[in-house]
Amino acid sequence: MVFNLPSKGKGMNILALAAHPDDIEFMCAGTLIMLKERGHQIALATVNNGSCGSATLPPDEIVRIRAGEARRAAELIGATFDCVGIPDLESVFDNPTRRKVSELMRRAQPDIVCTHFPGDYMPDHEIAGLLARDATFTATLGNYSTLAPHPAPILKRLPYLYYFSTLEGIDHFGQDVLLDIIVDVSSVMDKKTAMLCCHASQREWLRHEHGIDEYVEFLKRQAAHLGARRGYAFGEGFRQHRGHAYPRDNILETLLAPKQ
Numbered sequence: 231m232v233f234n235l236p237s238k239g240k241g242m243n244i245l246a247l248a249a250h251p252d253d254i255e256f257m258c259a260g261t262l263i264m265l266k267e268r269g270h271q272i273a274l275a276t277v278n279n280g281s282c283g284s285a286t287l288p289p290d291e292i293v294r295i296r297a298g299e300a301r302r303a304a305e306l307i308g309a310t311f312d313c314v315g316i317p318d319l320e321s322v323f324d325n326p327t328r329r330k331v332s333e334l335m336r337r338a339q340p341d342i343v344c345t346h347f348p349g350d351y352m353p354d355h356e357i358a359g360l361l362a363r364d365a366t367f368t369a370t371l372g373n374y375s376t377l378a379p380h381p382a383p384i385l386k387r388l389p390y391l392y393y394f395s396t397l398e399g400i401d402h403f404g405q406d407v408l409l410d411i412i413v414d415v416s417s418v419m420d421k422k423t424a425m426l427c428c429h430a431s432q433r434e435w436l437r438h439e440h441g442i443d444e445y446v447e448f449l450k451r452q453a454a455h456l457g458a459r460r461g462y463a464f465g466e467g468f469r470q471h472r473g474h475a476y477p478r479d480n481i482l483e484t485l486l487a488p489k490q
């Protein structure tokens with residue numbers, strides 16, 4: 231497994247770790263674009279490889295196509311893209327997977343991690359969120375071996391950890407999830423949409439099924455729905471993990487504060 235993650239630059243290292251290629255674009259790309267514009271380094275990564283994302287192509291072919299699409303979306307904002315390589319719907323929280331995600335975390339050396347909300351709508355998302363949270367912790371432990379042939383150095387401190395909103399902003403029971411930051415992404419919606427459109431295989435699949443550009447329409451509906459919680463045209467929502475030992479000040483709000 232070779233990871234392709236950024237080295238430490240002047241700003242903060244921010245890692246968005248989701249389940250599937252295109253989840254990041256739906257849930258937090260606007261915020262990442264704004265952070266990149268403020269001089270921070272962005273790394274995108276997924277646990278799953280997108281193998282179930284086609285009704286016509288075999289898994290190996292759609293995996294190859296989707297890796298290229300995700301890489302192009304990352305390049306649009308000067309970010310890197312990596313994938314842990316678990317086939318869709320085969321996510322499990324086991325020790326081999328934990329080691330892989332921990333190694334990715336050490337290579338990324340993130341100051342901030344964004345991942346799926348606990349209780350998002352399907353198990354790949356829930357497990358990716360749990361793996362990400364677990365790795366923020368295991369990556370800091372010197373005696374935890376990832377068994378990688380050339381292991382990255384340990385993470386020196388627990389990063390800030392944020393969960394981006396669930397799909398549609400609701401939990402398993404249809405209730406709105408509690409979010410403690412809504413980022414106004416109205417100014418970067420075009421770029422967020424352009425990133426999503428890099429995932430052409432998924433866009434065309436939905437367009438074929440629905441006869442309309444449902445892929446882009448859903449992105450806009452979701453961002454409009456979350457933005458409406460604060461009166462923004464388009465928003466992305468987050469909740470900060472403030473459990474034992476994690477940094478609790480709201481760094482996202484600080485980094486995204488309007489420039490004076």
Ligand SMILES: [Zn+2]
Pocket residue numbers: 249250253355
């Ligand atoms: Zn997904």
